[in-house]
Amino acid sequence: MHLLNQQAPELQVTSWLNSKTALSLESLRGKVVILHCFQMLCPGCVQHGLPQAGAIHELFDPEEVQVIGLHSVFEHHSVMNEAALRAFVAEYRIKFPIAIDKSAERGAIPLTMRNYKLQGTPSVVVIDQSGVVRMMHFGQISDLHLGNIIGRIIAEPRSQQDVAANISLDNSAAADSDKCDDQGCKT
Numbered sequence: 001m002h003l004l005n006q007q008a009p010e011l012q013v014t015s016w017l018n019s020k021t022a023l024s025l026e027s028l029r030g031k032v033v034i035l036h037c038f039q040m041l042c043p044g045c046v047q048h049g050l051p052q053a054g055a056i057h058e059l060f061d062p063e064e065v066q067v068i069g070l071h072s073v074f075e076h077h078s079v080m081n082e083a084a085l086r087a088f089v090a091e092y093r094i095k096f097p098i099a100i101d102k103s104a105e106r107g108a109i110p111l112t113m114r115n116y117k118l119q120g121t122p123s124v125v126v127i128d129q130s131g132v133v134r135m136m137h138f139g140q141i142s143d144l145h146l147g148n149i150i151g152r153i154i155a156e157p158r159s160q161q162d163v164a165a166n167i168s169l170d171n172s173a174a175a176d177s178d179k180c181d182d183q184g185c186k187t
Helices: 043-059 082-091 111-115 143-155 158-166 173-177
Strands: 013-017 032-038 065-071 098-101 123-127 133-138
Touching (some): 013 082, 032 143, 043 065, 043 143, 082 098, 098 111, 123 143, 133 143
Parallel strands (some): 032 065, 065 098
Antiparallel strands (some): 013 098, 032 123, 123 133
């Protein structure tokens, strides 16, 4: 099952950090949701993904964009527990909500990570205001590319968002550059 342009599966988590209440995708309708899947021992997450998620959290209007960190442990289970994550979040001064992905009864891949068919960490999922998955990316993605995608979704007229299930914004940079010239870019 390919999730692009389909309703995002609800998060399956055991607990939340940096949030007074449990969040749900349903409760976040009307906002663009940036789901950043990470592990605290993942170098790419620590060096690039988490700072990028933090920048999105700081730069975009919280009425329009909600960043959620999803701590999905699929290796080194014994050392990546909630207490260690709390210390990590405090040490790195992470301010956005962090969900702890629910462990699977069988296998190493946690439930939300499995439901989204994520390949590993870091991974970014962009969910639009109507709850539709508009982009999924494994590995590092440039700040400019991700910011462009978020901005384009925010700028869409509401009627276009209802049609968005038929449009994928995760075009390659080459495809996007075909739409640009000296006068600017066309969507």
